[in-house]
Amino acid sequence: MIELLNLKQSYSQNEIMDGDIFIIEKELTDIEYYYFQTKYRSKSSHFSTVIKYFEDFENRVNVSFLPRDPKGKEVSLKLSRLNAYPIVY
Secondary structure (H helix, E strand, C coil): CCCCCCCCCCCCCCCCCCCCCCCCCCCCCHHHHHHHHHHCCCCCCCCCCHHHHHHHHHHEEEEEECCCCCCCCCEEEEEECCCCHHHHC
């Protein structure tokens, strides 16, 4: 679970505990965000925010298809639980 910190509160008020991970993300300007989206639009491994990356990581599933023919190759796909069948097809 990802939660944004309230910087005006203390660690105990933010309920920070041992094992929590801090991620600092640079806030992109509109021009930088547009450039990022156009440059990496077709690459599914690039995400514009940390929250989007971890959302994808949490919902990622590796699906392996075994061949019926012993000479065939196994096929593995990385899919997301959030995608409907028409998107995958």
